[in-house]
Amino acid sequence: MKPTSEPVFLASGFTSGQPVACFDASSVPHGARSMGGVRDALAGGLEWVRAEYFKRMDGDPGAIVAVVTRPPGPGADDGLLFVAADGPLGGCGEATMFASAIRAPGGGVVFDTTSGLVHGTGDGAGSVTLRMPPVGGTPAVHSVLADDRPLTVRIVPVAGNTFAVVAAADAGLDLSATRRLARHGDLLLRQVAAALARSGQAPQPDMLLLTEPVAANATRSAVIWGNAILNQGPCGTGTCARLVVALATGEIGPGSVLRHHSPFGPAFETWMEGEHVLLRGRVDR
Template sequence: MPLPSCEVAAVTEVRTVDYHTAGEPFRIVHEGLPPIPGDTVAERFANALGAGGAPTAPRRGPLDDVRRMLVREPRGHAGMYGGFVVPPDDEGAHFGVLFWHKDGYSTACGHGTMALGAWAVEEGVVAAPEDGAAQVRIDVPSGRVTATVHREGGRTTAVTFRNVPARVTARAVRVVTALGPVDVDLAYAGACYASVPAARLGLAVDRAELTQLVAAGREIRSALAGHPGSRHPDNPLLSGVYGVILHEDLPHTGDGPAQRNVTVFADGQFDRSPCGSGTSARLALLAEDGHLPPGRTLRHESIAGTVFTGRTVSGAADGTITEITGTAYRTGVHRFVLDPHDDLPEGFLP
């Protein structure tokens, strides 16, 4: 399948392939995009946000009109997530992507990278063996990542996401919440995540308490706005707390620790999967605490009961290299159109 050009004409229809990775949706937009100025993924990301823009306050224009149309009802929903497939920075990657959600754009997305790896192999964008593995290299706003697609009998059985280096950026940051003061840790893994044990807020990571968990995550994220630990040293567009991970310990496995989490991001959106980039941030924290020595694996469970496994691979000058493995399944192929007389052209959110 040919990759989309960034010089297509005005949008007449949008074609997508949808996946879910451990329960979290990912809508891959591979045809029908308007022009996206820029020579690299980072430049296209900056142009999507506009001068002085923030990921949750993107530039209004044809590209963001497509995002809104696909993420909002009646074509999407408030939990939708996706990515625009764009050309790579150079021949070292197979393609690039701009990640988006209901409130704007994001700099990293592990579950989306896994879905994109499965899509690239299943669509023939990247050749893969019937049995074995194929590497799909993807340029994202935070750097170059890799999805290793594992195959058995011509079927994709799992995808391993290797992230940009992850690092701890702040410890024991005191935040005052409606449930009382709490100390949180910050780690960068393509985006900045705050981690806090749910029990410190009197909560459990359980679907019965999801409303309270989301409210706490939103409150913590807002309180951390502008915190020095969330500032990227080289790129302001990578700064800011993207998500809040509320977690709890589960019984230790024979291979290493186990935890359950819910990651709250954007304006109250929550990850149905264990969160790919968030798992990478958790690995950095656990490794620094001595709870995840080399060769051990984190079993990371989502609030929906799905599982990623993660491990540290090696050290790097600017952090720790991590790998997270999960499954991604195709859920649909879509041809979205917009009737010129439609009185809800960009849809709505409840």
């Protein structure tokens, strides 16, 4: 369905290795009082953006698109929603950094999202820091059987996405073998979600984070989501989830900065300030 006023394509690029893009839908009327209401009211517009970018513009199928909207109320400069190739996405740190670099390249911007306010600050030279919405408490820990392997799964809801965090070694997966990660990770995510559903556990994960142990305040993880899509960057919301797990398991201490790499090399730096996670990455247009 075509929106009343078409969103405007602003730019595409990369955030720490992840392909991203941004559309401006702030001229599209919605009349909503919350970002959940904006998402519902602009459903047709989001579908238009998806078709425009991934079909007509032949955008990277692994990209995530930030859609800037009119904020539903005071306290934010813009609203922000997210679209992937298979439909709307709950949240994305990389796309938020990209939108922040476009809306306020050398200053600050406040986005309202479905999970709360995100503050973005750019230095004008490509580095962007996000102050994410408050994160929850200690991750829920479950024991599941997947591929005949007993796995410890930590469930971490953060910034619109829910992660199943699993040690890559326990799953028998090598993060350097990137060609295998998407297919095997997608299957593993489905098995974990099914096992948790059978035991009546909630919330259900929509993303899998396969990770390695922290060494010298650094680690590496792979994030798989959607239709067997392997995130090419370190994943902003996934980095938040990994920091929460590292603090809960004692891999790092309070106040420490964690360097979180993707399987392809680029990294985010992340740390806690009170109940908020801060993320720093690089935007390239």
